[in-house]
């Protein structure tokens with residue numbers, strides 16, 4: 001089964017085509033652009049190019065897997081809006097996976113901290129043991145993360161690179177953004193079982209900035 | 222006519238998620254989801270709240286539009302989407318979704334200007350637009366006068382607000398009077414029981430010295446402050462605030478300036494057709510006053526029904542349909558959302 005994976009939860013816009021077989025996965029093609037302000041422009045051409053270079057038509061896809069974050073809201077929504085609209089148009093299921101989990105899974109054995117840039121001097125993070133998540137995704141200042149989580153052996157994700165000094169553990173700088181194959185791997189069982197399509201609800205982890213007005217300011221003063 | 226283009230339009234520039242479907246100038250579906258209730262307690266549209274709501278609403282709204290029009294995405298000839306101007310994050314949800322639909326269904330995509338779409342929607346109700354025409358677009362986000370020679374090629378801005386949009390003034394005055402959000406409909410309603418001549422509120426940018434530089438521009442900030450001062454003075458003196466009279470007098474000031482400048486724009490450019498669009502075009506006093514003043518000069522006024530005046534997907538589909546019919550090239554898949562798209566851009570070139 002041919003599966004399209006999309007992720008825009010980090011500065012990277014990622015589109016990947018992965019084949020899911022009865023007992024494994026095969027990565028076919030992947031495109032990625034790193035630009036925190038250009039998800040809206042980059043993602044769709046990447047999808048088109050990924051499919052075209054593989055000789056695959058959209059109608060050949062069996063499912064779409066999308067990283068649901070956490071990530072900066074505006075960029076994150078680009079991947080999700082693209083995934084749900086393609087899923088609806090093709091009448092194929094969409095599955096959501098935590099974007100941090102894709103990095104955690106790809107990081108492999110040992111105790112690993114996944115940290116991505118949440119802006120405002122904070123990171124989105126979660127911890128993993130042998131690729132499996134052990135603490136829930138959250139958002140915090142790097143120093144607070146370092147002092148609260150059990151000391152990891154390594155850190156992955158571009159948040160780890162940006163705040164390497166604070167975490168004080170080795171940074172795997174080849175693993176900065178969620179890889180397409182890892183996204184698909186996380187949903188492989190659901191894909192093989194033809195599980196029902198899921199609404200792609202973003203992991204925002206922060207409320208919208210909005211202040212309710214309190215009384216009214218006088219214009220006479 | 223079966224060979225007229227079947228075009229789908231997606232609108233997410235503010236707080237309405239709209240999907241409309243037209244064939245030529247015939248409206249087949251106009252599905253809408255609004256997040257207005259979620260903004261009420263903040264007294265105005267909160268961009269992040271609107272963007273979140275768009276993502277939740279886009280798939281069900283698309284479903285309703287396709288069902289209503291009894292077509293599938295495969296039947297559609299082109300997909301048009303508002304790519305600006307508007308709230309950046311909100312626009313991006315619609316643009317990304319439109320690309321997903323276009324990619325999956327292999328259809329051309331047109332990134333279109335929201336304001337031009339407000340003009341184009343009138344064709345669904347009154348047929349092809351006589352050109353040249355003057356368009357007045359008034360809403361919570363914009364207040365503009367435009368000269369329309371050929372809507373598919375470009376429009377010429379004649380003037381715009383230099384501070385608040387007209388709809389914004391309605392919202393702010395409604396809040397001042399404790400009438401809630403959005404302010405337009407409730408002020409319109411309360412004004413019916415009031416005297417529009419009770420209080421002489423200022424008419425912005427109508428003095429001779431202002432007309433030199435701002436002949437077709439608007440200003441509503443001073444009016445809003447004048448209303449606030451008047452109301453506070455009453456309250457300070459312990460007198461009741463005559464809400465109906467304040468509403469009527471404020472509304473009269475807004476409508477007086479808008480219609481006077483719109484008619485002047487028509488006369489200055491020898492134009493016989495005035496199109497009014499945007500949420501404030503639903504205001505009953507604006508419609509009446511525009512009609513009366515235009516009639517004196519032999520100008521015909523076209524205002525779509527209120528449902529089509531506010532933001533919706535049908536207006537985007539209507540503009541898309543005109544672009545397809547005119548043979549305009551579609552946009553590319555790297556189409557950006559442009560929160561400050563210039564009025565001179567009707568659709569984003571491929």
Ligand SMILES: [Zn+2]
Nearest residue numbers: 335360499532
């Ligand atoms: Zn509008």
